[in-house]
Amino acid sequence: MSHGRGVVQSSAGPxxxxxxxxxxxxxxxxxxxxxxxxxxxxxxGDTLSSTPTIxxxxxxxxxxxxxxxxxxxxxxxxxxxGGVITDFNIIDDxxxxxxxxxxxxxxxxxxxxxxxxxxxxxxxxxxxxxxxSTALGTYYDSASQGVCTAQVTKRYDxxxxxxxxxxxxxxxxxxxxxxxxxTKLGIVQD
Numbered sequence: 001m002s003h004g005r006g007v008v009q010s011s012a013g014p015x016x017x018x019x020x021x022x023x024x025x026x027x028x029x030x031x032x033x034x035x036x037x038x039x040x041x042x043x044x045g046d047t048l049s050s051t052p053t054i055x056x057x058x059x060x061x062x063x064x065x066x067x068x069x070x071x072x073x074x075x076x077x078x079x080x081x082g083g084v085i086t087d088f089n090i091i092d093d094x095x096x097x098x099x100x101x102x103x104x105x106x107x108x109x110x111x112x113x114x115x116x117x118x119x120x121x122x123x124x125x126x127x128x129x130x131x132x133s134t135a136l137g138t139y140y141d142s143a144s145q146g147v148c149t150a151q152v153t154k155r156y157d158x159x160x161x162x163x164x165x166x167x168x169x170x171x172x173x174x175x176x177x178x179x180x181x182x183t184k185l186g187i188v189q190d
Contacts, residue, residue, distance in 0.1 A: 082157035
């Protein structure tokens with residue numbers, strides 16, 4: 001052992017009370033972090049998508065169900081979990097640009113069925129988490145399709161791990177194909 005400046009040093013390793021000056025560098029891919037090798041930032045969130053089967057060539061009435069119950073699987077990491085919906089998109093392959101509502105539920109419910117008036121039971125309505133509407137966003141059109149996008153902040157908690165929804169149309173659109181409408185939810189899970 002040697003003594004120097006009041007610090008005991010040993011070839012067997014540091015002794016209690018020894019002082020160390022540690023100059024550690026963070027590395028990504030075995031290279032020190034720098035302006036050319038920054039710490040990666042992982043974006044949180046996921047996108048859940050569902051395309052209900054709708055009626056082709058049928059005229060929907062204001063307040064009709066657009067398809068039946070749709071499921072957004074894996075909305076929660078664990079049973080009873082939840083998160084926040086940050087945005088949504090309605091993709092309209094027929095460019096009807098109809099006002100559409102997304103009625104969200106924390107568990108399965110009884111849909112009235114495609115092209116039927118939306119009239120949920122009192123018991124099902126108790127599990128409704130809220131309603132998102134394309135009125136909150138803007139439709140953007142290409143030559144033959146439309147996309148409505150909206151930023152929202154809507155908290156949800158699931159009974160299981162899935163969210164459930166009913167699309168309800170406001171207006172009287174007539175779609176060409178049974179897969180003309182797709183709903184995408186941007187979420188951040190707890």
